[in-house]
Amino acid sequence: MKHVQDTLPPYVKIENGELWLTEDDRENLKISYRIKDIIFSEPSEFQHVMILDSYDFGRMLVLDGVVQTTSIDGHIYNEMISHIPLQLHPAAKKVLIIGGGDCGAAREAAKYPHLEEIHMVEIDEKVVQACKAHLQEVSGNLSDPRVKFIYDDGVAFVKEHENEYDVIIIDSSDPVGPAEALFSRDFYANVRRALKDDGLMVCQSQSPIFHLDILRRTYNNIGELFPHVKVYTATVPTYPGGLWSFTIGSTKPLALPEKATIPADTKYVNEGILKQCFELPQFLKTALEK
Amino acid sequence: MKHVQDTLPPYVKIENGELWLTEDDRENLKISYRIKDIIFSEPSEFQHVMILDSYDFGRMLVLDGVVQTTSIDGHIYNEMISHIPLQLHPAAKKVLIIGGGDCGAAREAAKYPHLEEIHMVEIDEKVVQACKAHLQEVSGNLSDPRVKFIYDDGVAFVKEHENEYDVIIIDSSDPVGPAEALFSRDFYANVRRALKDDGLMVCQSQSPIFHLDILRRTYNNIGELFPHVKVYTATVPTYPGGLWSFTIGSTKPLALPEKATIPADTKYVNEGILKQCFELPQFLKTALEK
Numbered sequence: 001m002k003h004v005q006d007t008l009p010p011y012v013k014i015e016n017g018e019l020w021l022t023e024d025d026r027e028n029l030k031i032s033y034r035i036k037d038i039i040f041s042e043p044s045e046f047q048h049v050m051i052l053d054s055y056d057f058g059r060m061l062v063l064d065g066v067v068q069t070t071s072i073d074g075h076i077y078n079e080m081i082s083h084i085p086l087q088l089h090p091a092a093k094k095v096l097i098i099g100g101g102d103c104g105a106a107r108e109a110a111k112y113p114h115l116e117e118i119h120m121v122e123i124d125e126k127v128v129q130a131c132k133a134h135l136q137e138v139s140g141n142l143s144d145p146r147v148k149f150i151y152d153d154g155v156a157f158v159k160e161h162e163n164e165y166d167v168i169i170i171d172s173s174d175p176v177g178p179a180e181a182l183f184s185r186d187f188y189a190n191v192r193r194a195l196k197d198d199g200l201m202v203c204q205s206q207s208p209i210f211h212l213d214i215l216r217r218t219y220n221n222i223g224e225l226f227p228h229v230k231v232y233t234a235t236v237p238t239y240p241g242g243l244w245s246f247t248i249g250s251t252k253p254l255a256l257p258e259k260a261t262i263p264a265d266t267k268y269v270n271e272g273i274l275k276q277c278f279e280l281p282q283f284l285k286t287a288l289e290k
Numbered sequence: 291m292k293h294v295q296d297t298l299p300p301y302v303k304i305e306n307g308e309l310w311l312t313e314d315d316r317e318n319l320k321i322s323y324r325i326k327d328i329i330f331s332e333p334s335e336f337q338h339v340m341i342l343d344s345y346d347f348g349r350m351l352v353l354d355g356v357v358q359t360t361s362i363d364g365h366i367y368n369e370m371i372s373h374i375p376l377q378l379h380p381a382a383k384k385v386l387i388i389g390g391g392d393c394g395a396a397r398e399a400a401k402y403p404h405l406e407e408i409h410m411v412e413i414d415e416k417v418v419q420a421c422k423a424h425l426q427e428v429s430g431n432l433s434d435p436r437v438k439f440i441y442d443d444g445v446a447f448v449k450e451h452e453n454e455y456d457v458i459i460i461d462s463s464d465p466v467g468p469a470e471a472l473f474s475r476d477f478y479a480n481v482r483r484a485l486k487d488d489g490l491m492v493c494q495s496q497s498p499i500f501h502l503d504i505l506r507r508t509y510n511n512i513g514e515l516f517p518h519v520k521v522y523t524a525t526v527p528t529y530p531g532g533l534w535s536f537t538i539g540s541t542k543p544l545a546l547p548e549k550a551t552i553p554a555d556t557k558y559v560n561e562g563i564l565k566q567c568f569e570l571p572q573f574l575k576t577a578l579e580k
Contacts, residue, residue, distance in 0.1 A: 027324065028324040032321075072499070242532010283558065
């Protein structure tokens with residue numbers, strides 16, 4: 001494989017004859033991944049979409065130069081954002097996923113035979129196509145007939161739906177660019193309206209270490225709109241700081257099922273993780289109690 | 291602050307007029323920290339010791355160019371390696387810490403008034419002096435009279451002690467350079483001999499993501515020497531992959547105390563964390579069962 005800098009996509013640089021992706025979204029911390037090959041690289045209407053094959057993390061989805069998910073650890077995030085809410089609402093039939101273009105959350109949800117419809121609203125079709133074609137470790141080349149792909153703006157979509165979904169999963173990228181509106185109070189209010197009376201929502205709510213302000217704002221917004229709100233965490237190695245947070249809003253009290261029904265082939269989630277993920281480090285408990 | 295490359299310690303580079311530390315201990319993943327100032331930089335008999343002031347993590351202890359602990363997250367590691375074993379052995383009186391030059395583990399142990407003696411055996415006095423002088427967010431400038439500093443090789447030290455300690459904490463750096471022998475089966479056998487009949491040991495056992503081989507070997511070695519062995523995890527943001535493992539070996543069955551007695555001022559550990567840290571992700575449970 002021979003590359004010259006002029007023919008490379010932005011974000012990928014040649015250093016000492018090796019290809020490196022350096023995330024440049026942070027001022028004071030740079031993470032650089034050595035790359036074997038560029039599998040896919042195209043600008044979409046919304047962002048620059050790449051699938052890169054890296055040495056340490058296998059294939060990775062990279063949007064505007066920032067790693068979103070990888071073959072090595074994508075399952076951690078996707079299992080945590082789907083199985084936890086679906087275990088808390090074992091009677092769910094109709095699920096909405098907003099974002100989640102890597103298809104991993106929809107793939108996990110589709111492991112529950114009792115679900116009847118899984119709607120996936122992703123703004124960027126190119127992300128879905130790239131992941132289905134080139135990142136099957138995450139997407140599983142998802143083709144379950146219950147999964148309906150809708151290429152639309154999630155913010156506009158939820159406004160038009162009322163009392164329809166049992167579970168809404170907000171699987172957004174960081175709150176800059178296309179995903180910014182998915183962190184607003186107005187959006188969560190519309191999500192609540194789109195849920196059935198006994199429904200619940202979950203969103204990824206960023207790093208408790210580096211973005212505690214965003215997590216607290218999200219927790220407070222959801223807490224004002226839903227009578228029950230809870231934060232849980234997992235360790236996602238390719239996200240800065242490792243520790244990642246998810247926030248659940250629910251109309252009903254949140255309780256673990258007496259008997260967990262986690263699909264047999266998970267790699268991260270199990271019955272112990274289902275319980276332990278709600279036990280927060282002291283600094284985070286204190287920050288959320290304020 | 292003006293710097294020219296020639297006067298800088300190794301590992302710190304000037305890029306576009308800014309100071310950056312780039313960890314170079316991994317081939318395919320580079321993490322670079324933007325640095326405000328170099329507080330301390332001297333070679334010791336064993337390694338190159340630096341205290342750097344970074345933008346995102348505050349002051350950091352850096353050995354041979356690799357970040358060991360930081361003001362921002364040093365407490366997570368130090369609380370987890372000390373409070374978990376001390377909660378599991380609430381009657382402990384005499385504790386040995388091997389390594390732990392940043393003084394953080396000894397500082398946490400010293401929060402238990404019932405401990406009578408805390409021996410800290412660190413090979414490199416320069417690390418202790420640098421951390422006590424320049425990294426007080428981690429070291430607390432520890433000066434508790436029960437803490438005895440012994441500058442010696444931990445491997446040789448444990449050979450000379452028998453049936454003496456209630457708890458031994460092995461707070462080593464990575465298994466390259468001075469710490470390599472602290473991961474060997476012979477060393478753990480001597481640790482067992484240095485423990486009282488009802489004693490227990492804990493060691494840091496590396497990343498379950500990037501060094502699963504080391505964790506499994508450690509788990510198997512300790513499991514052959516002690517009738518009871520358990521792994522627990524925590525998320526330490528500045529360690530690669532975030533997820534970090536600790537392994538406990540005990541002569542008695544391991545059971546959480548009915549009433550936890552965690553000191554009031556912890557930032558990470560609380561009663562929930564004490565329970566949840568033993569609930570392992572499925573891939574790790576499977577790997578350890580093999």
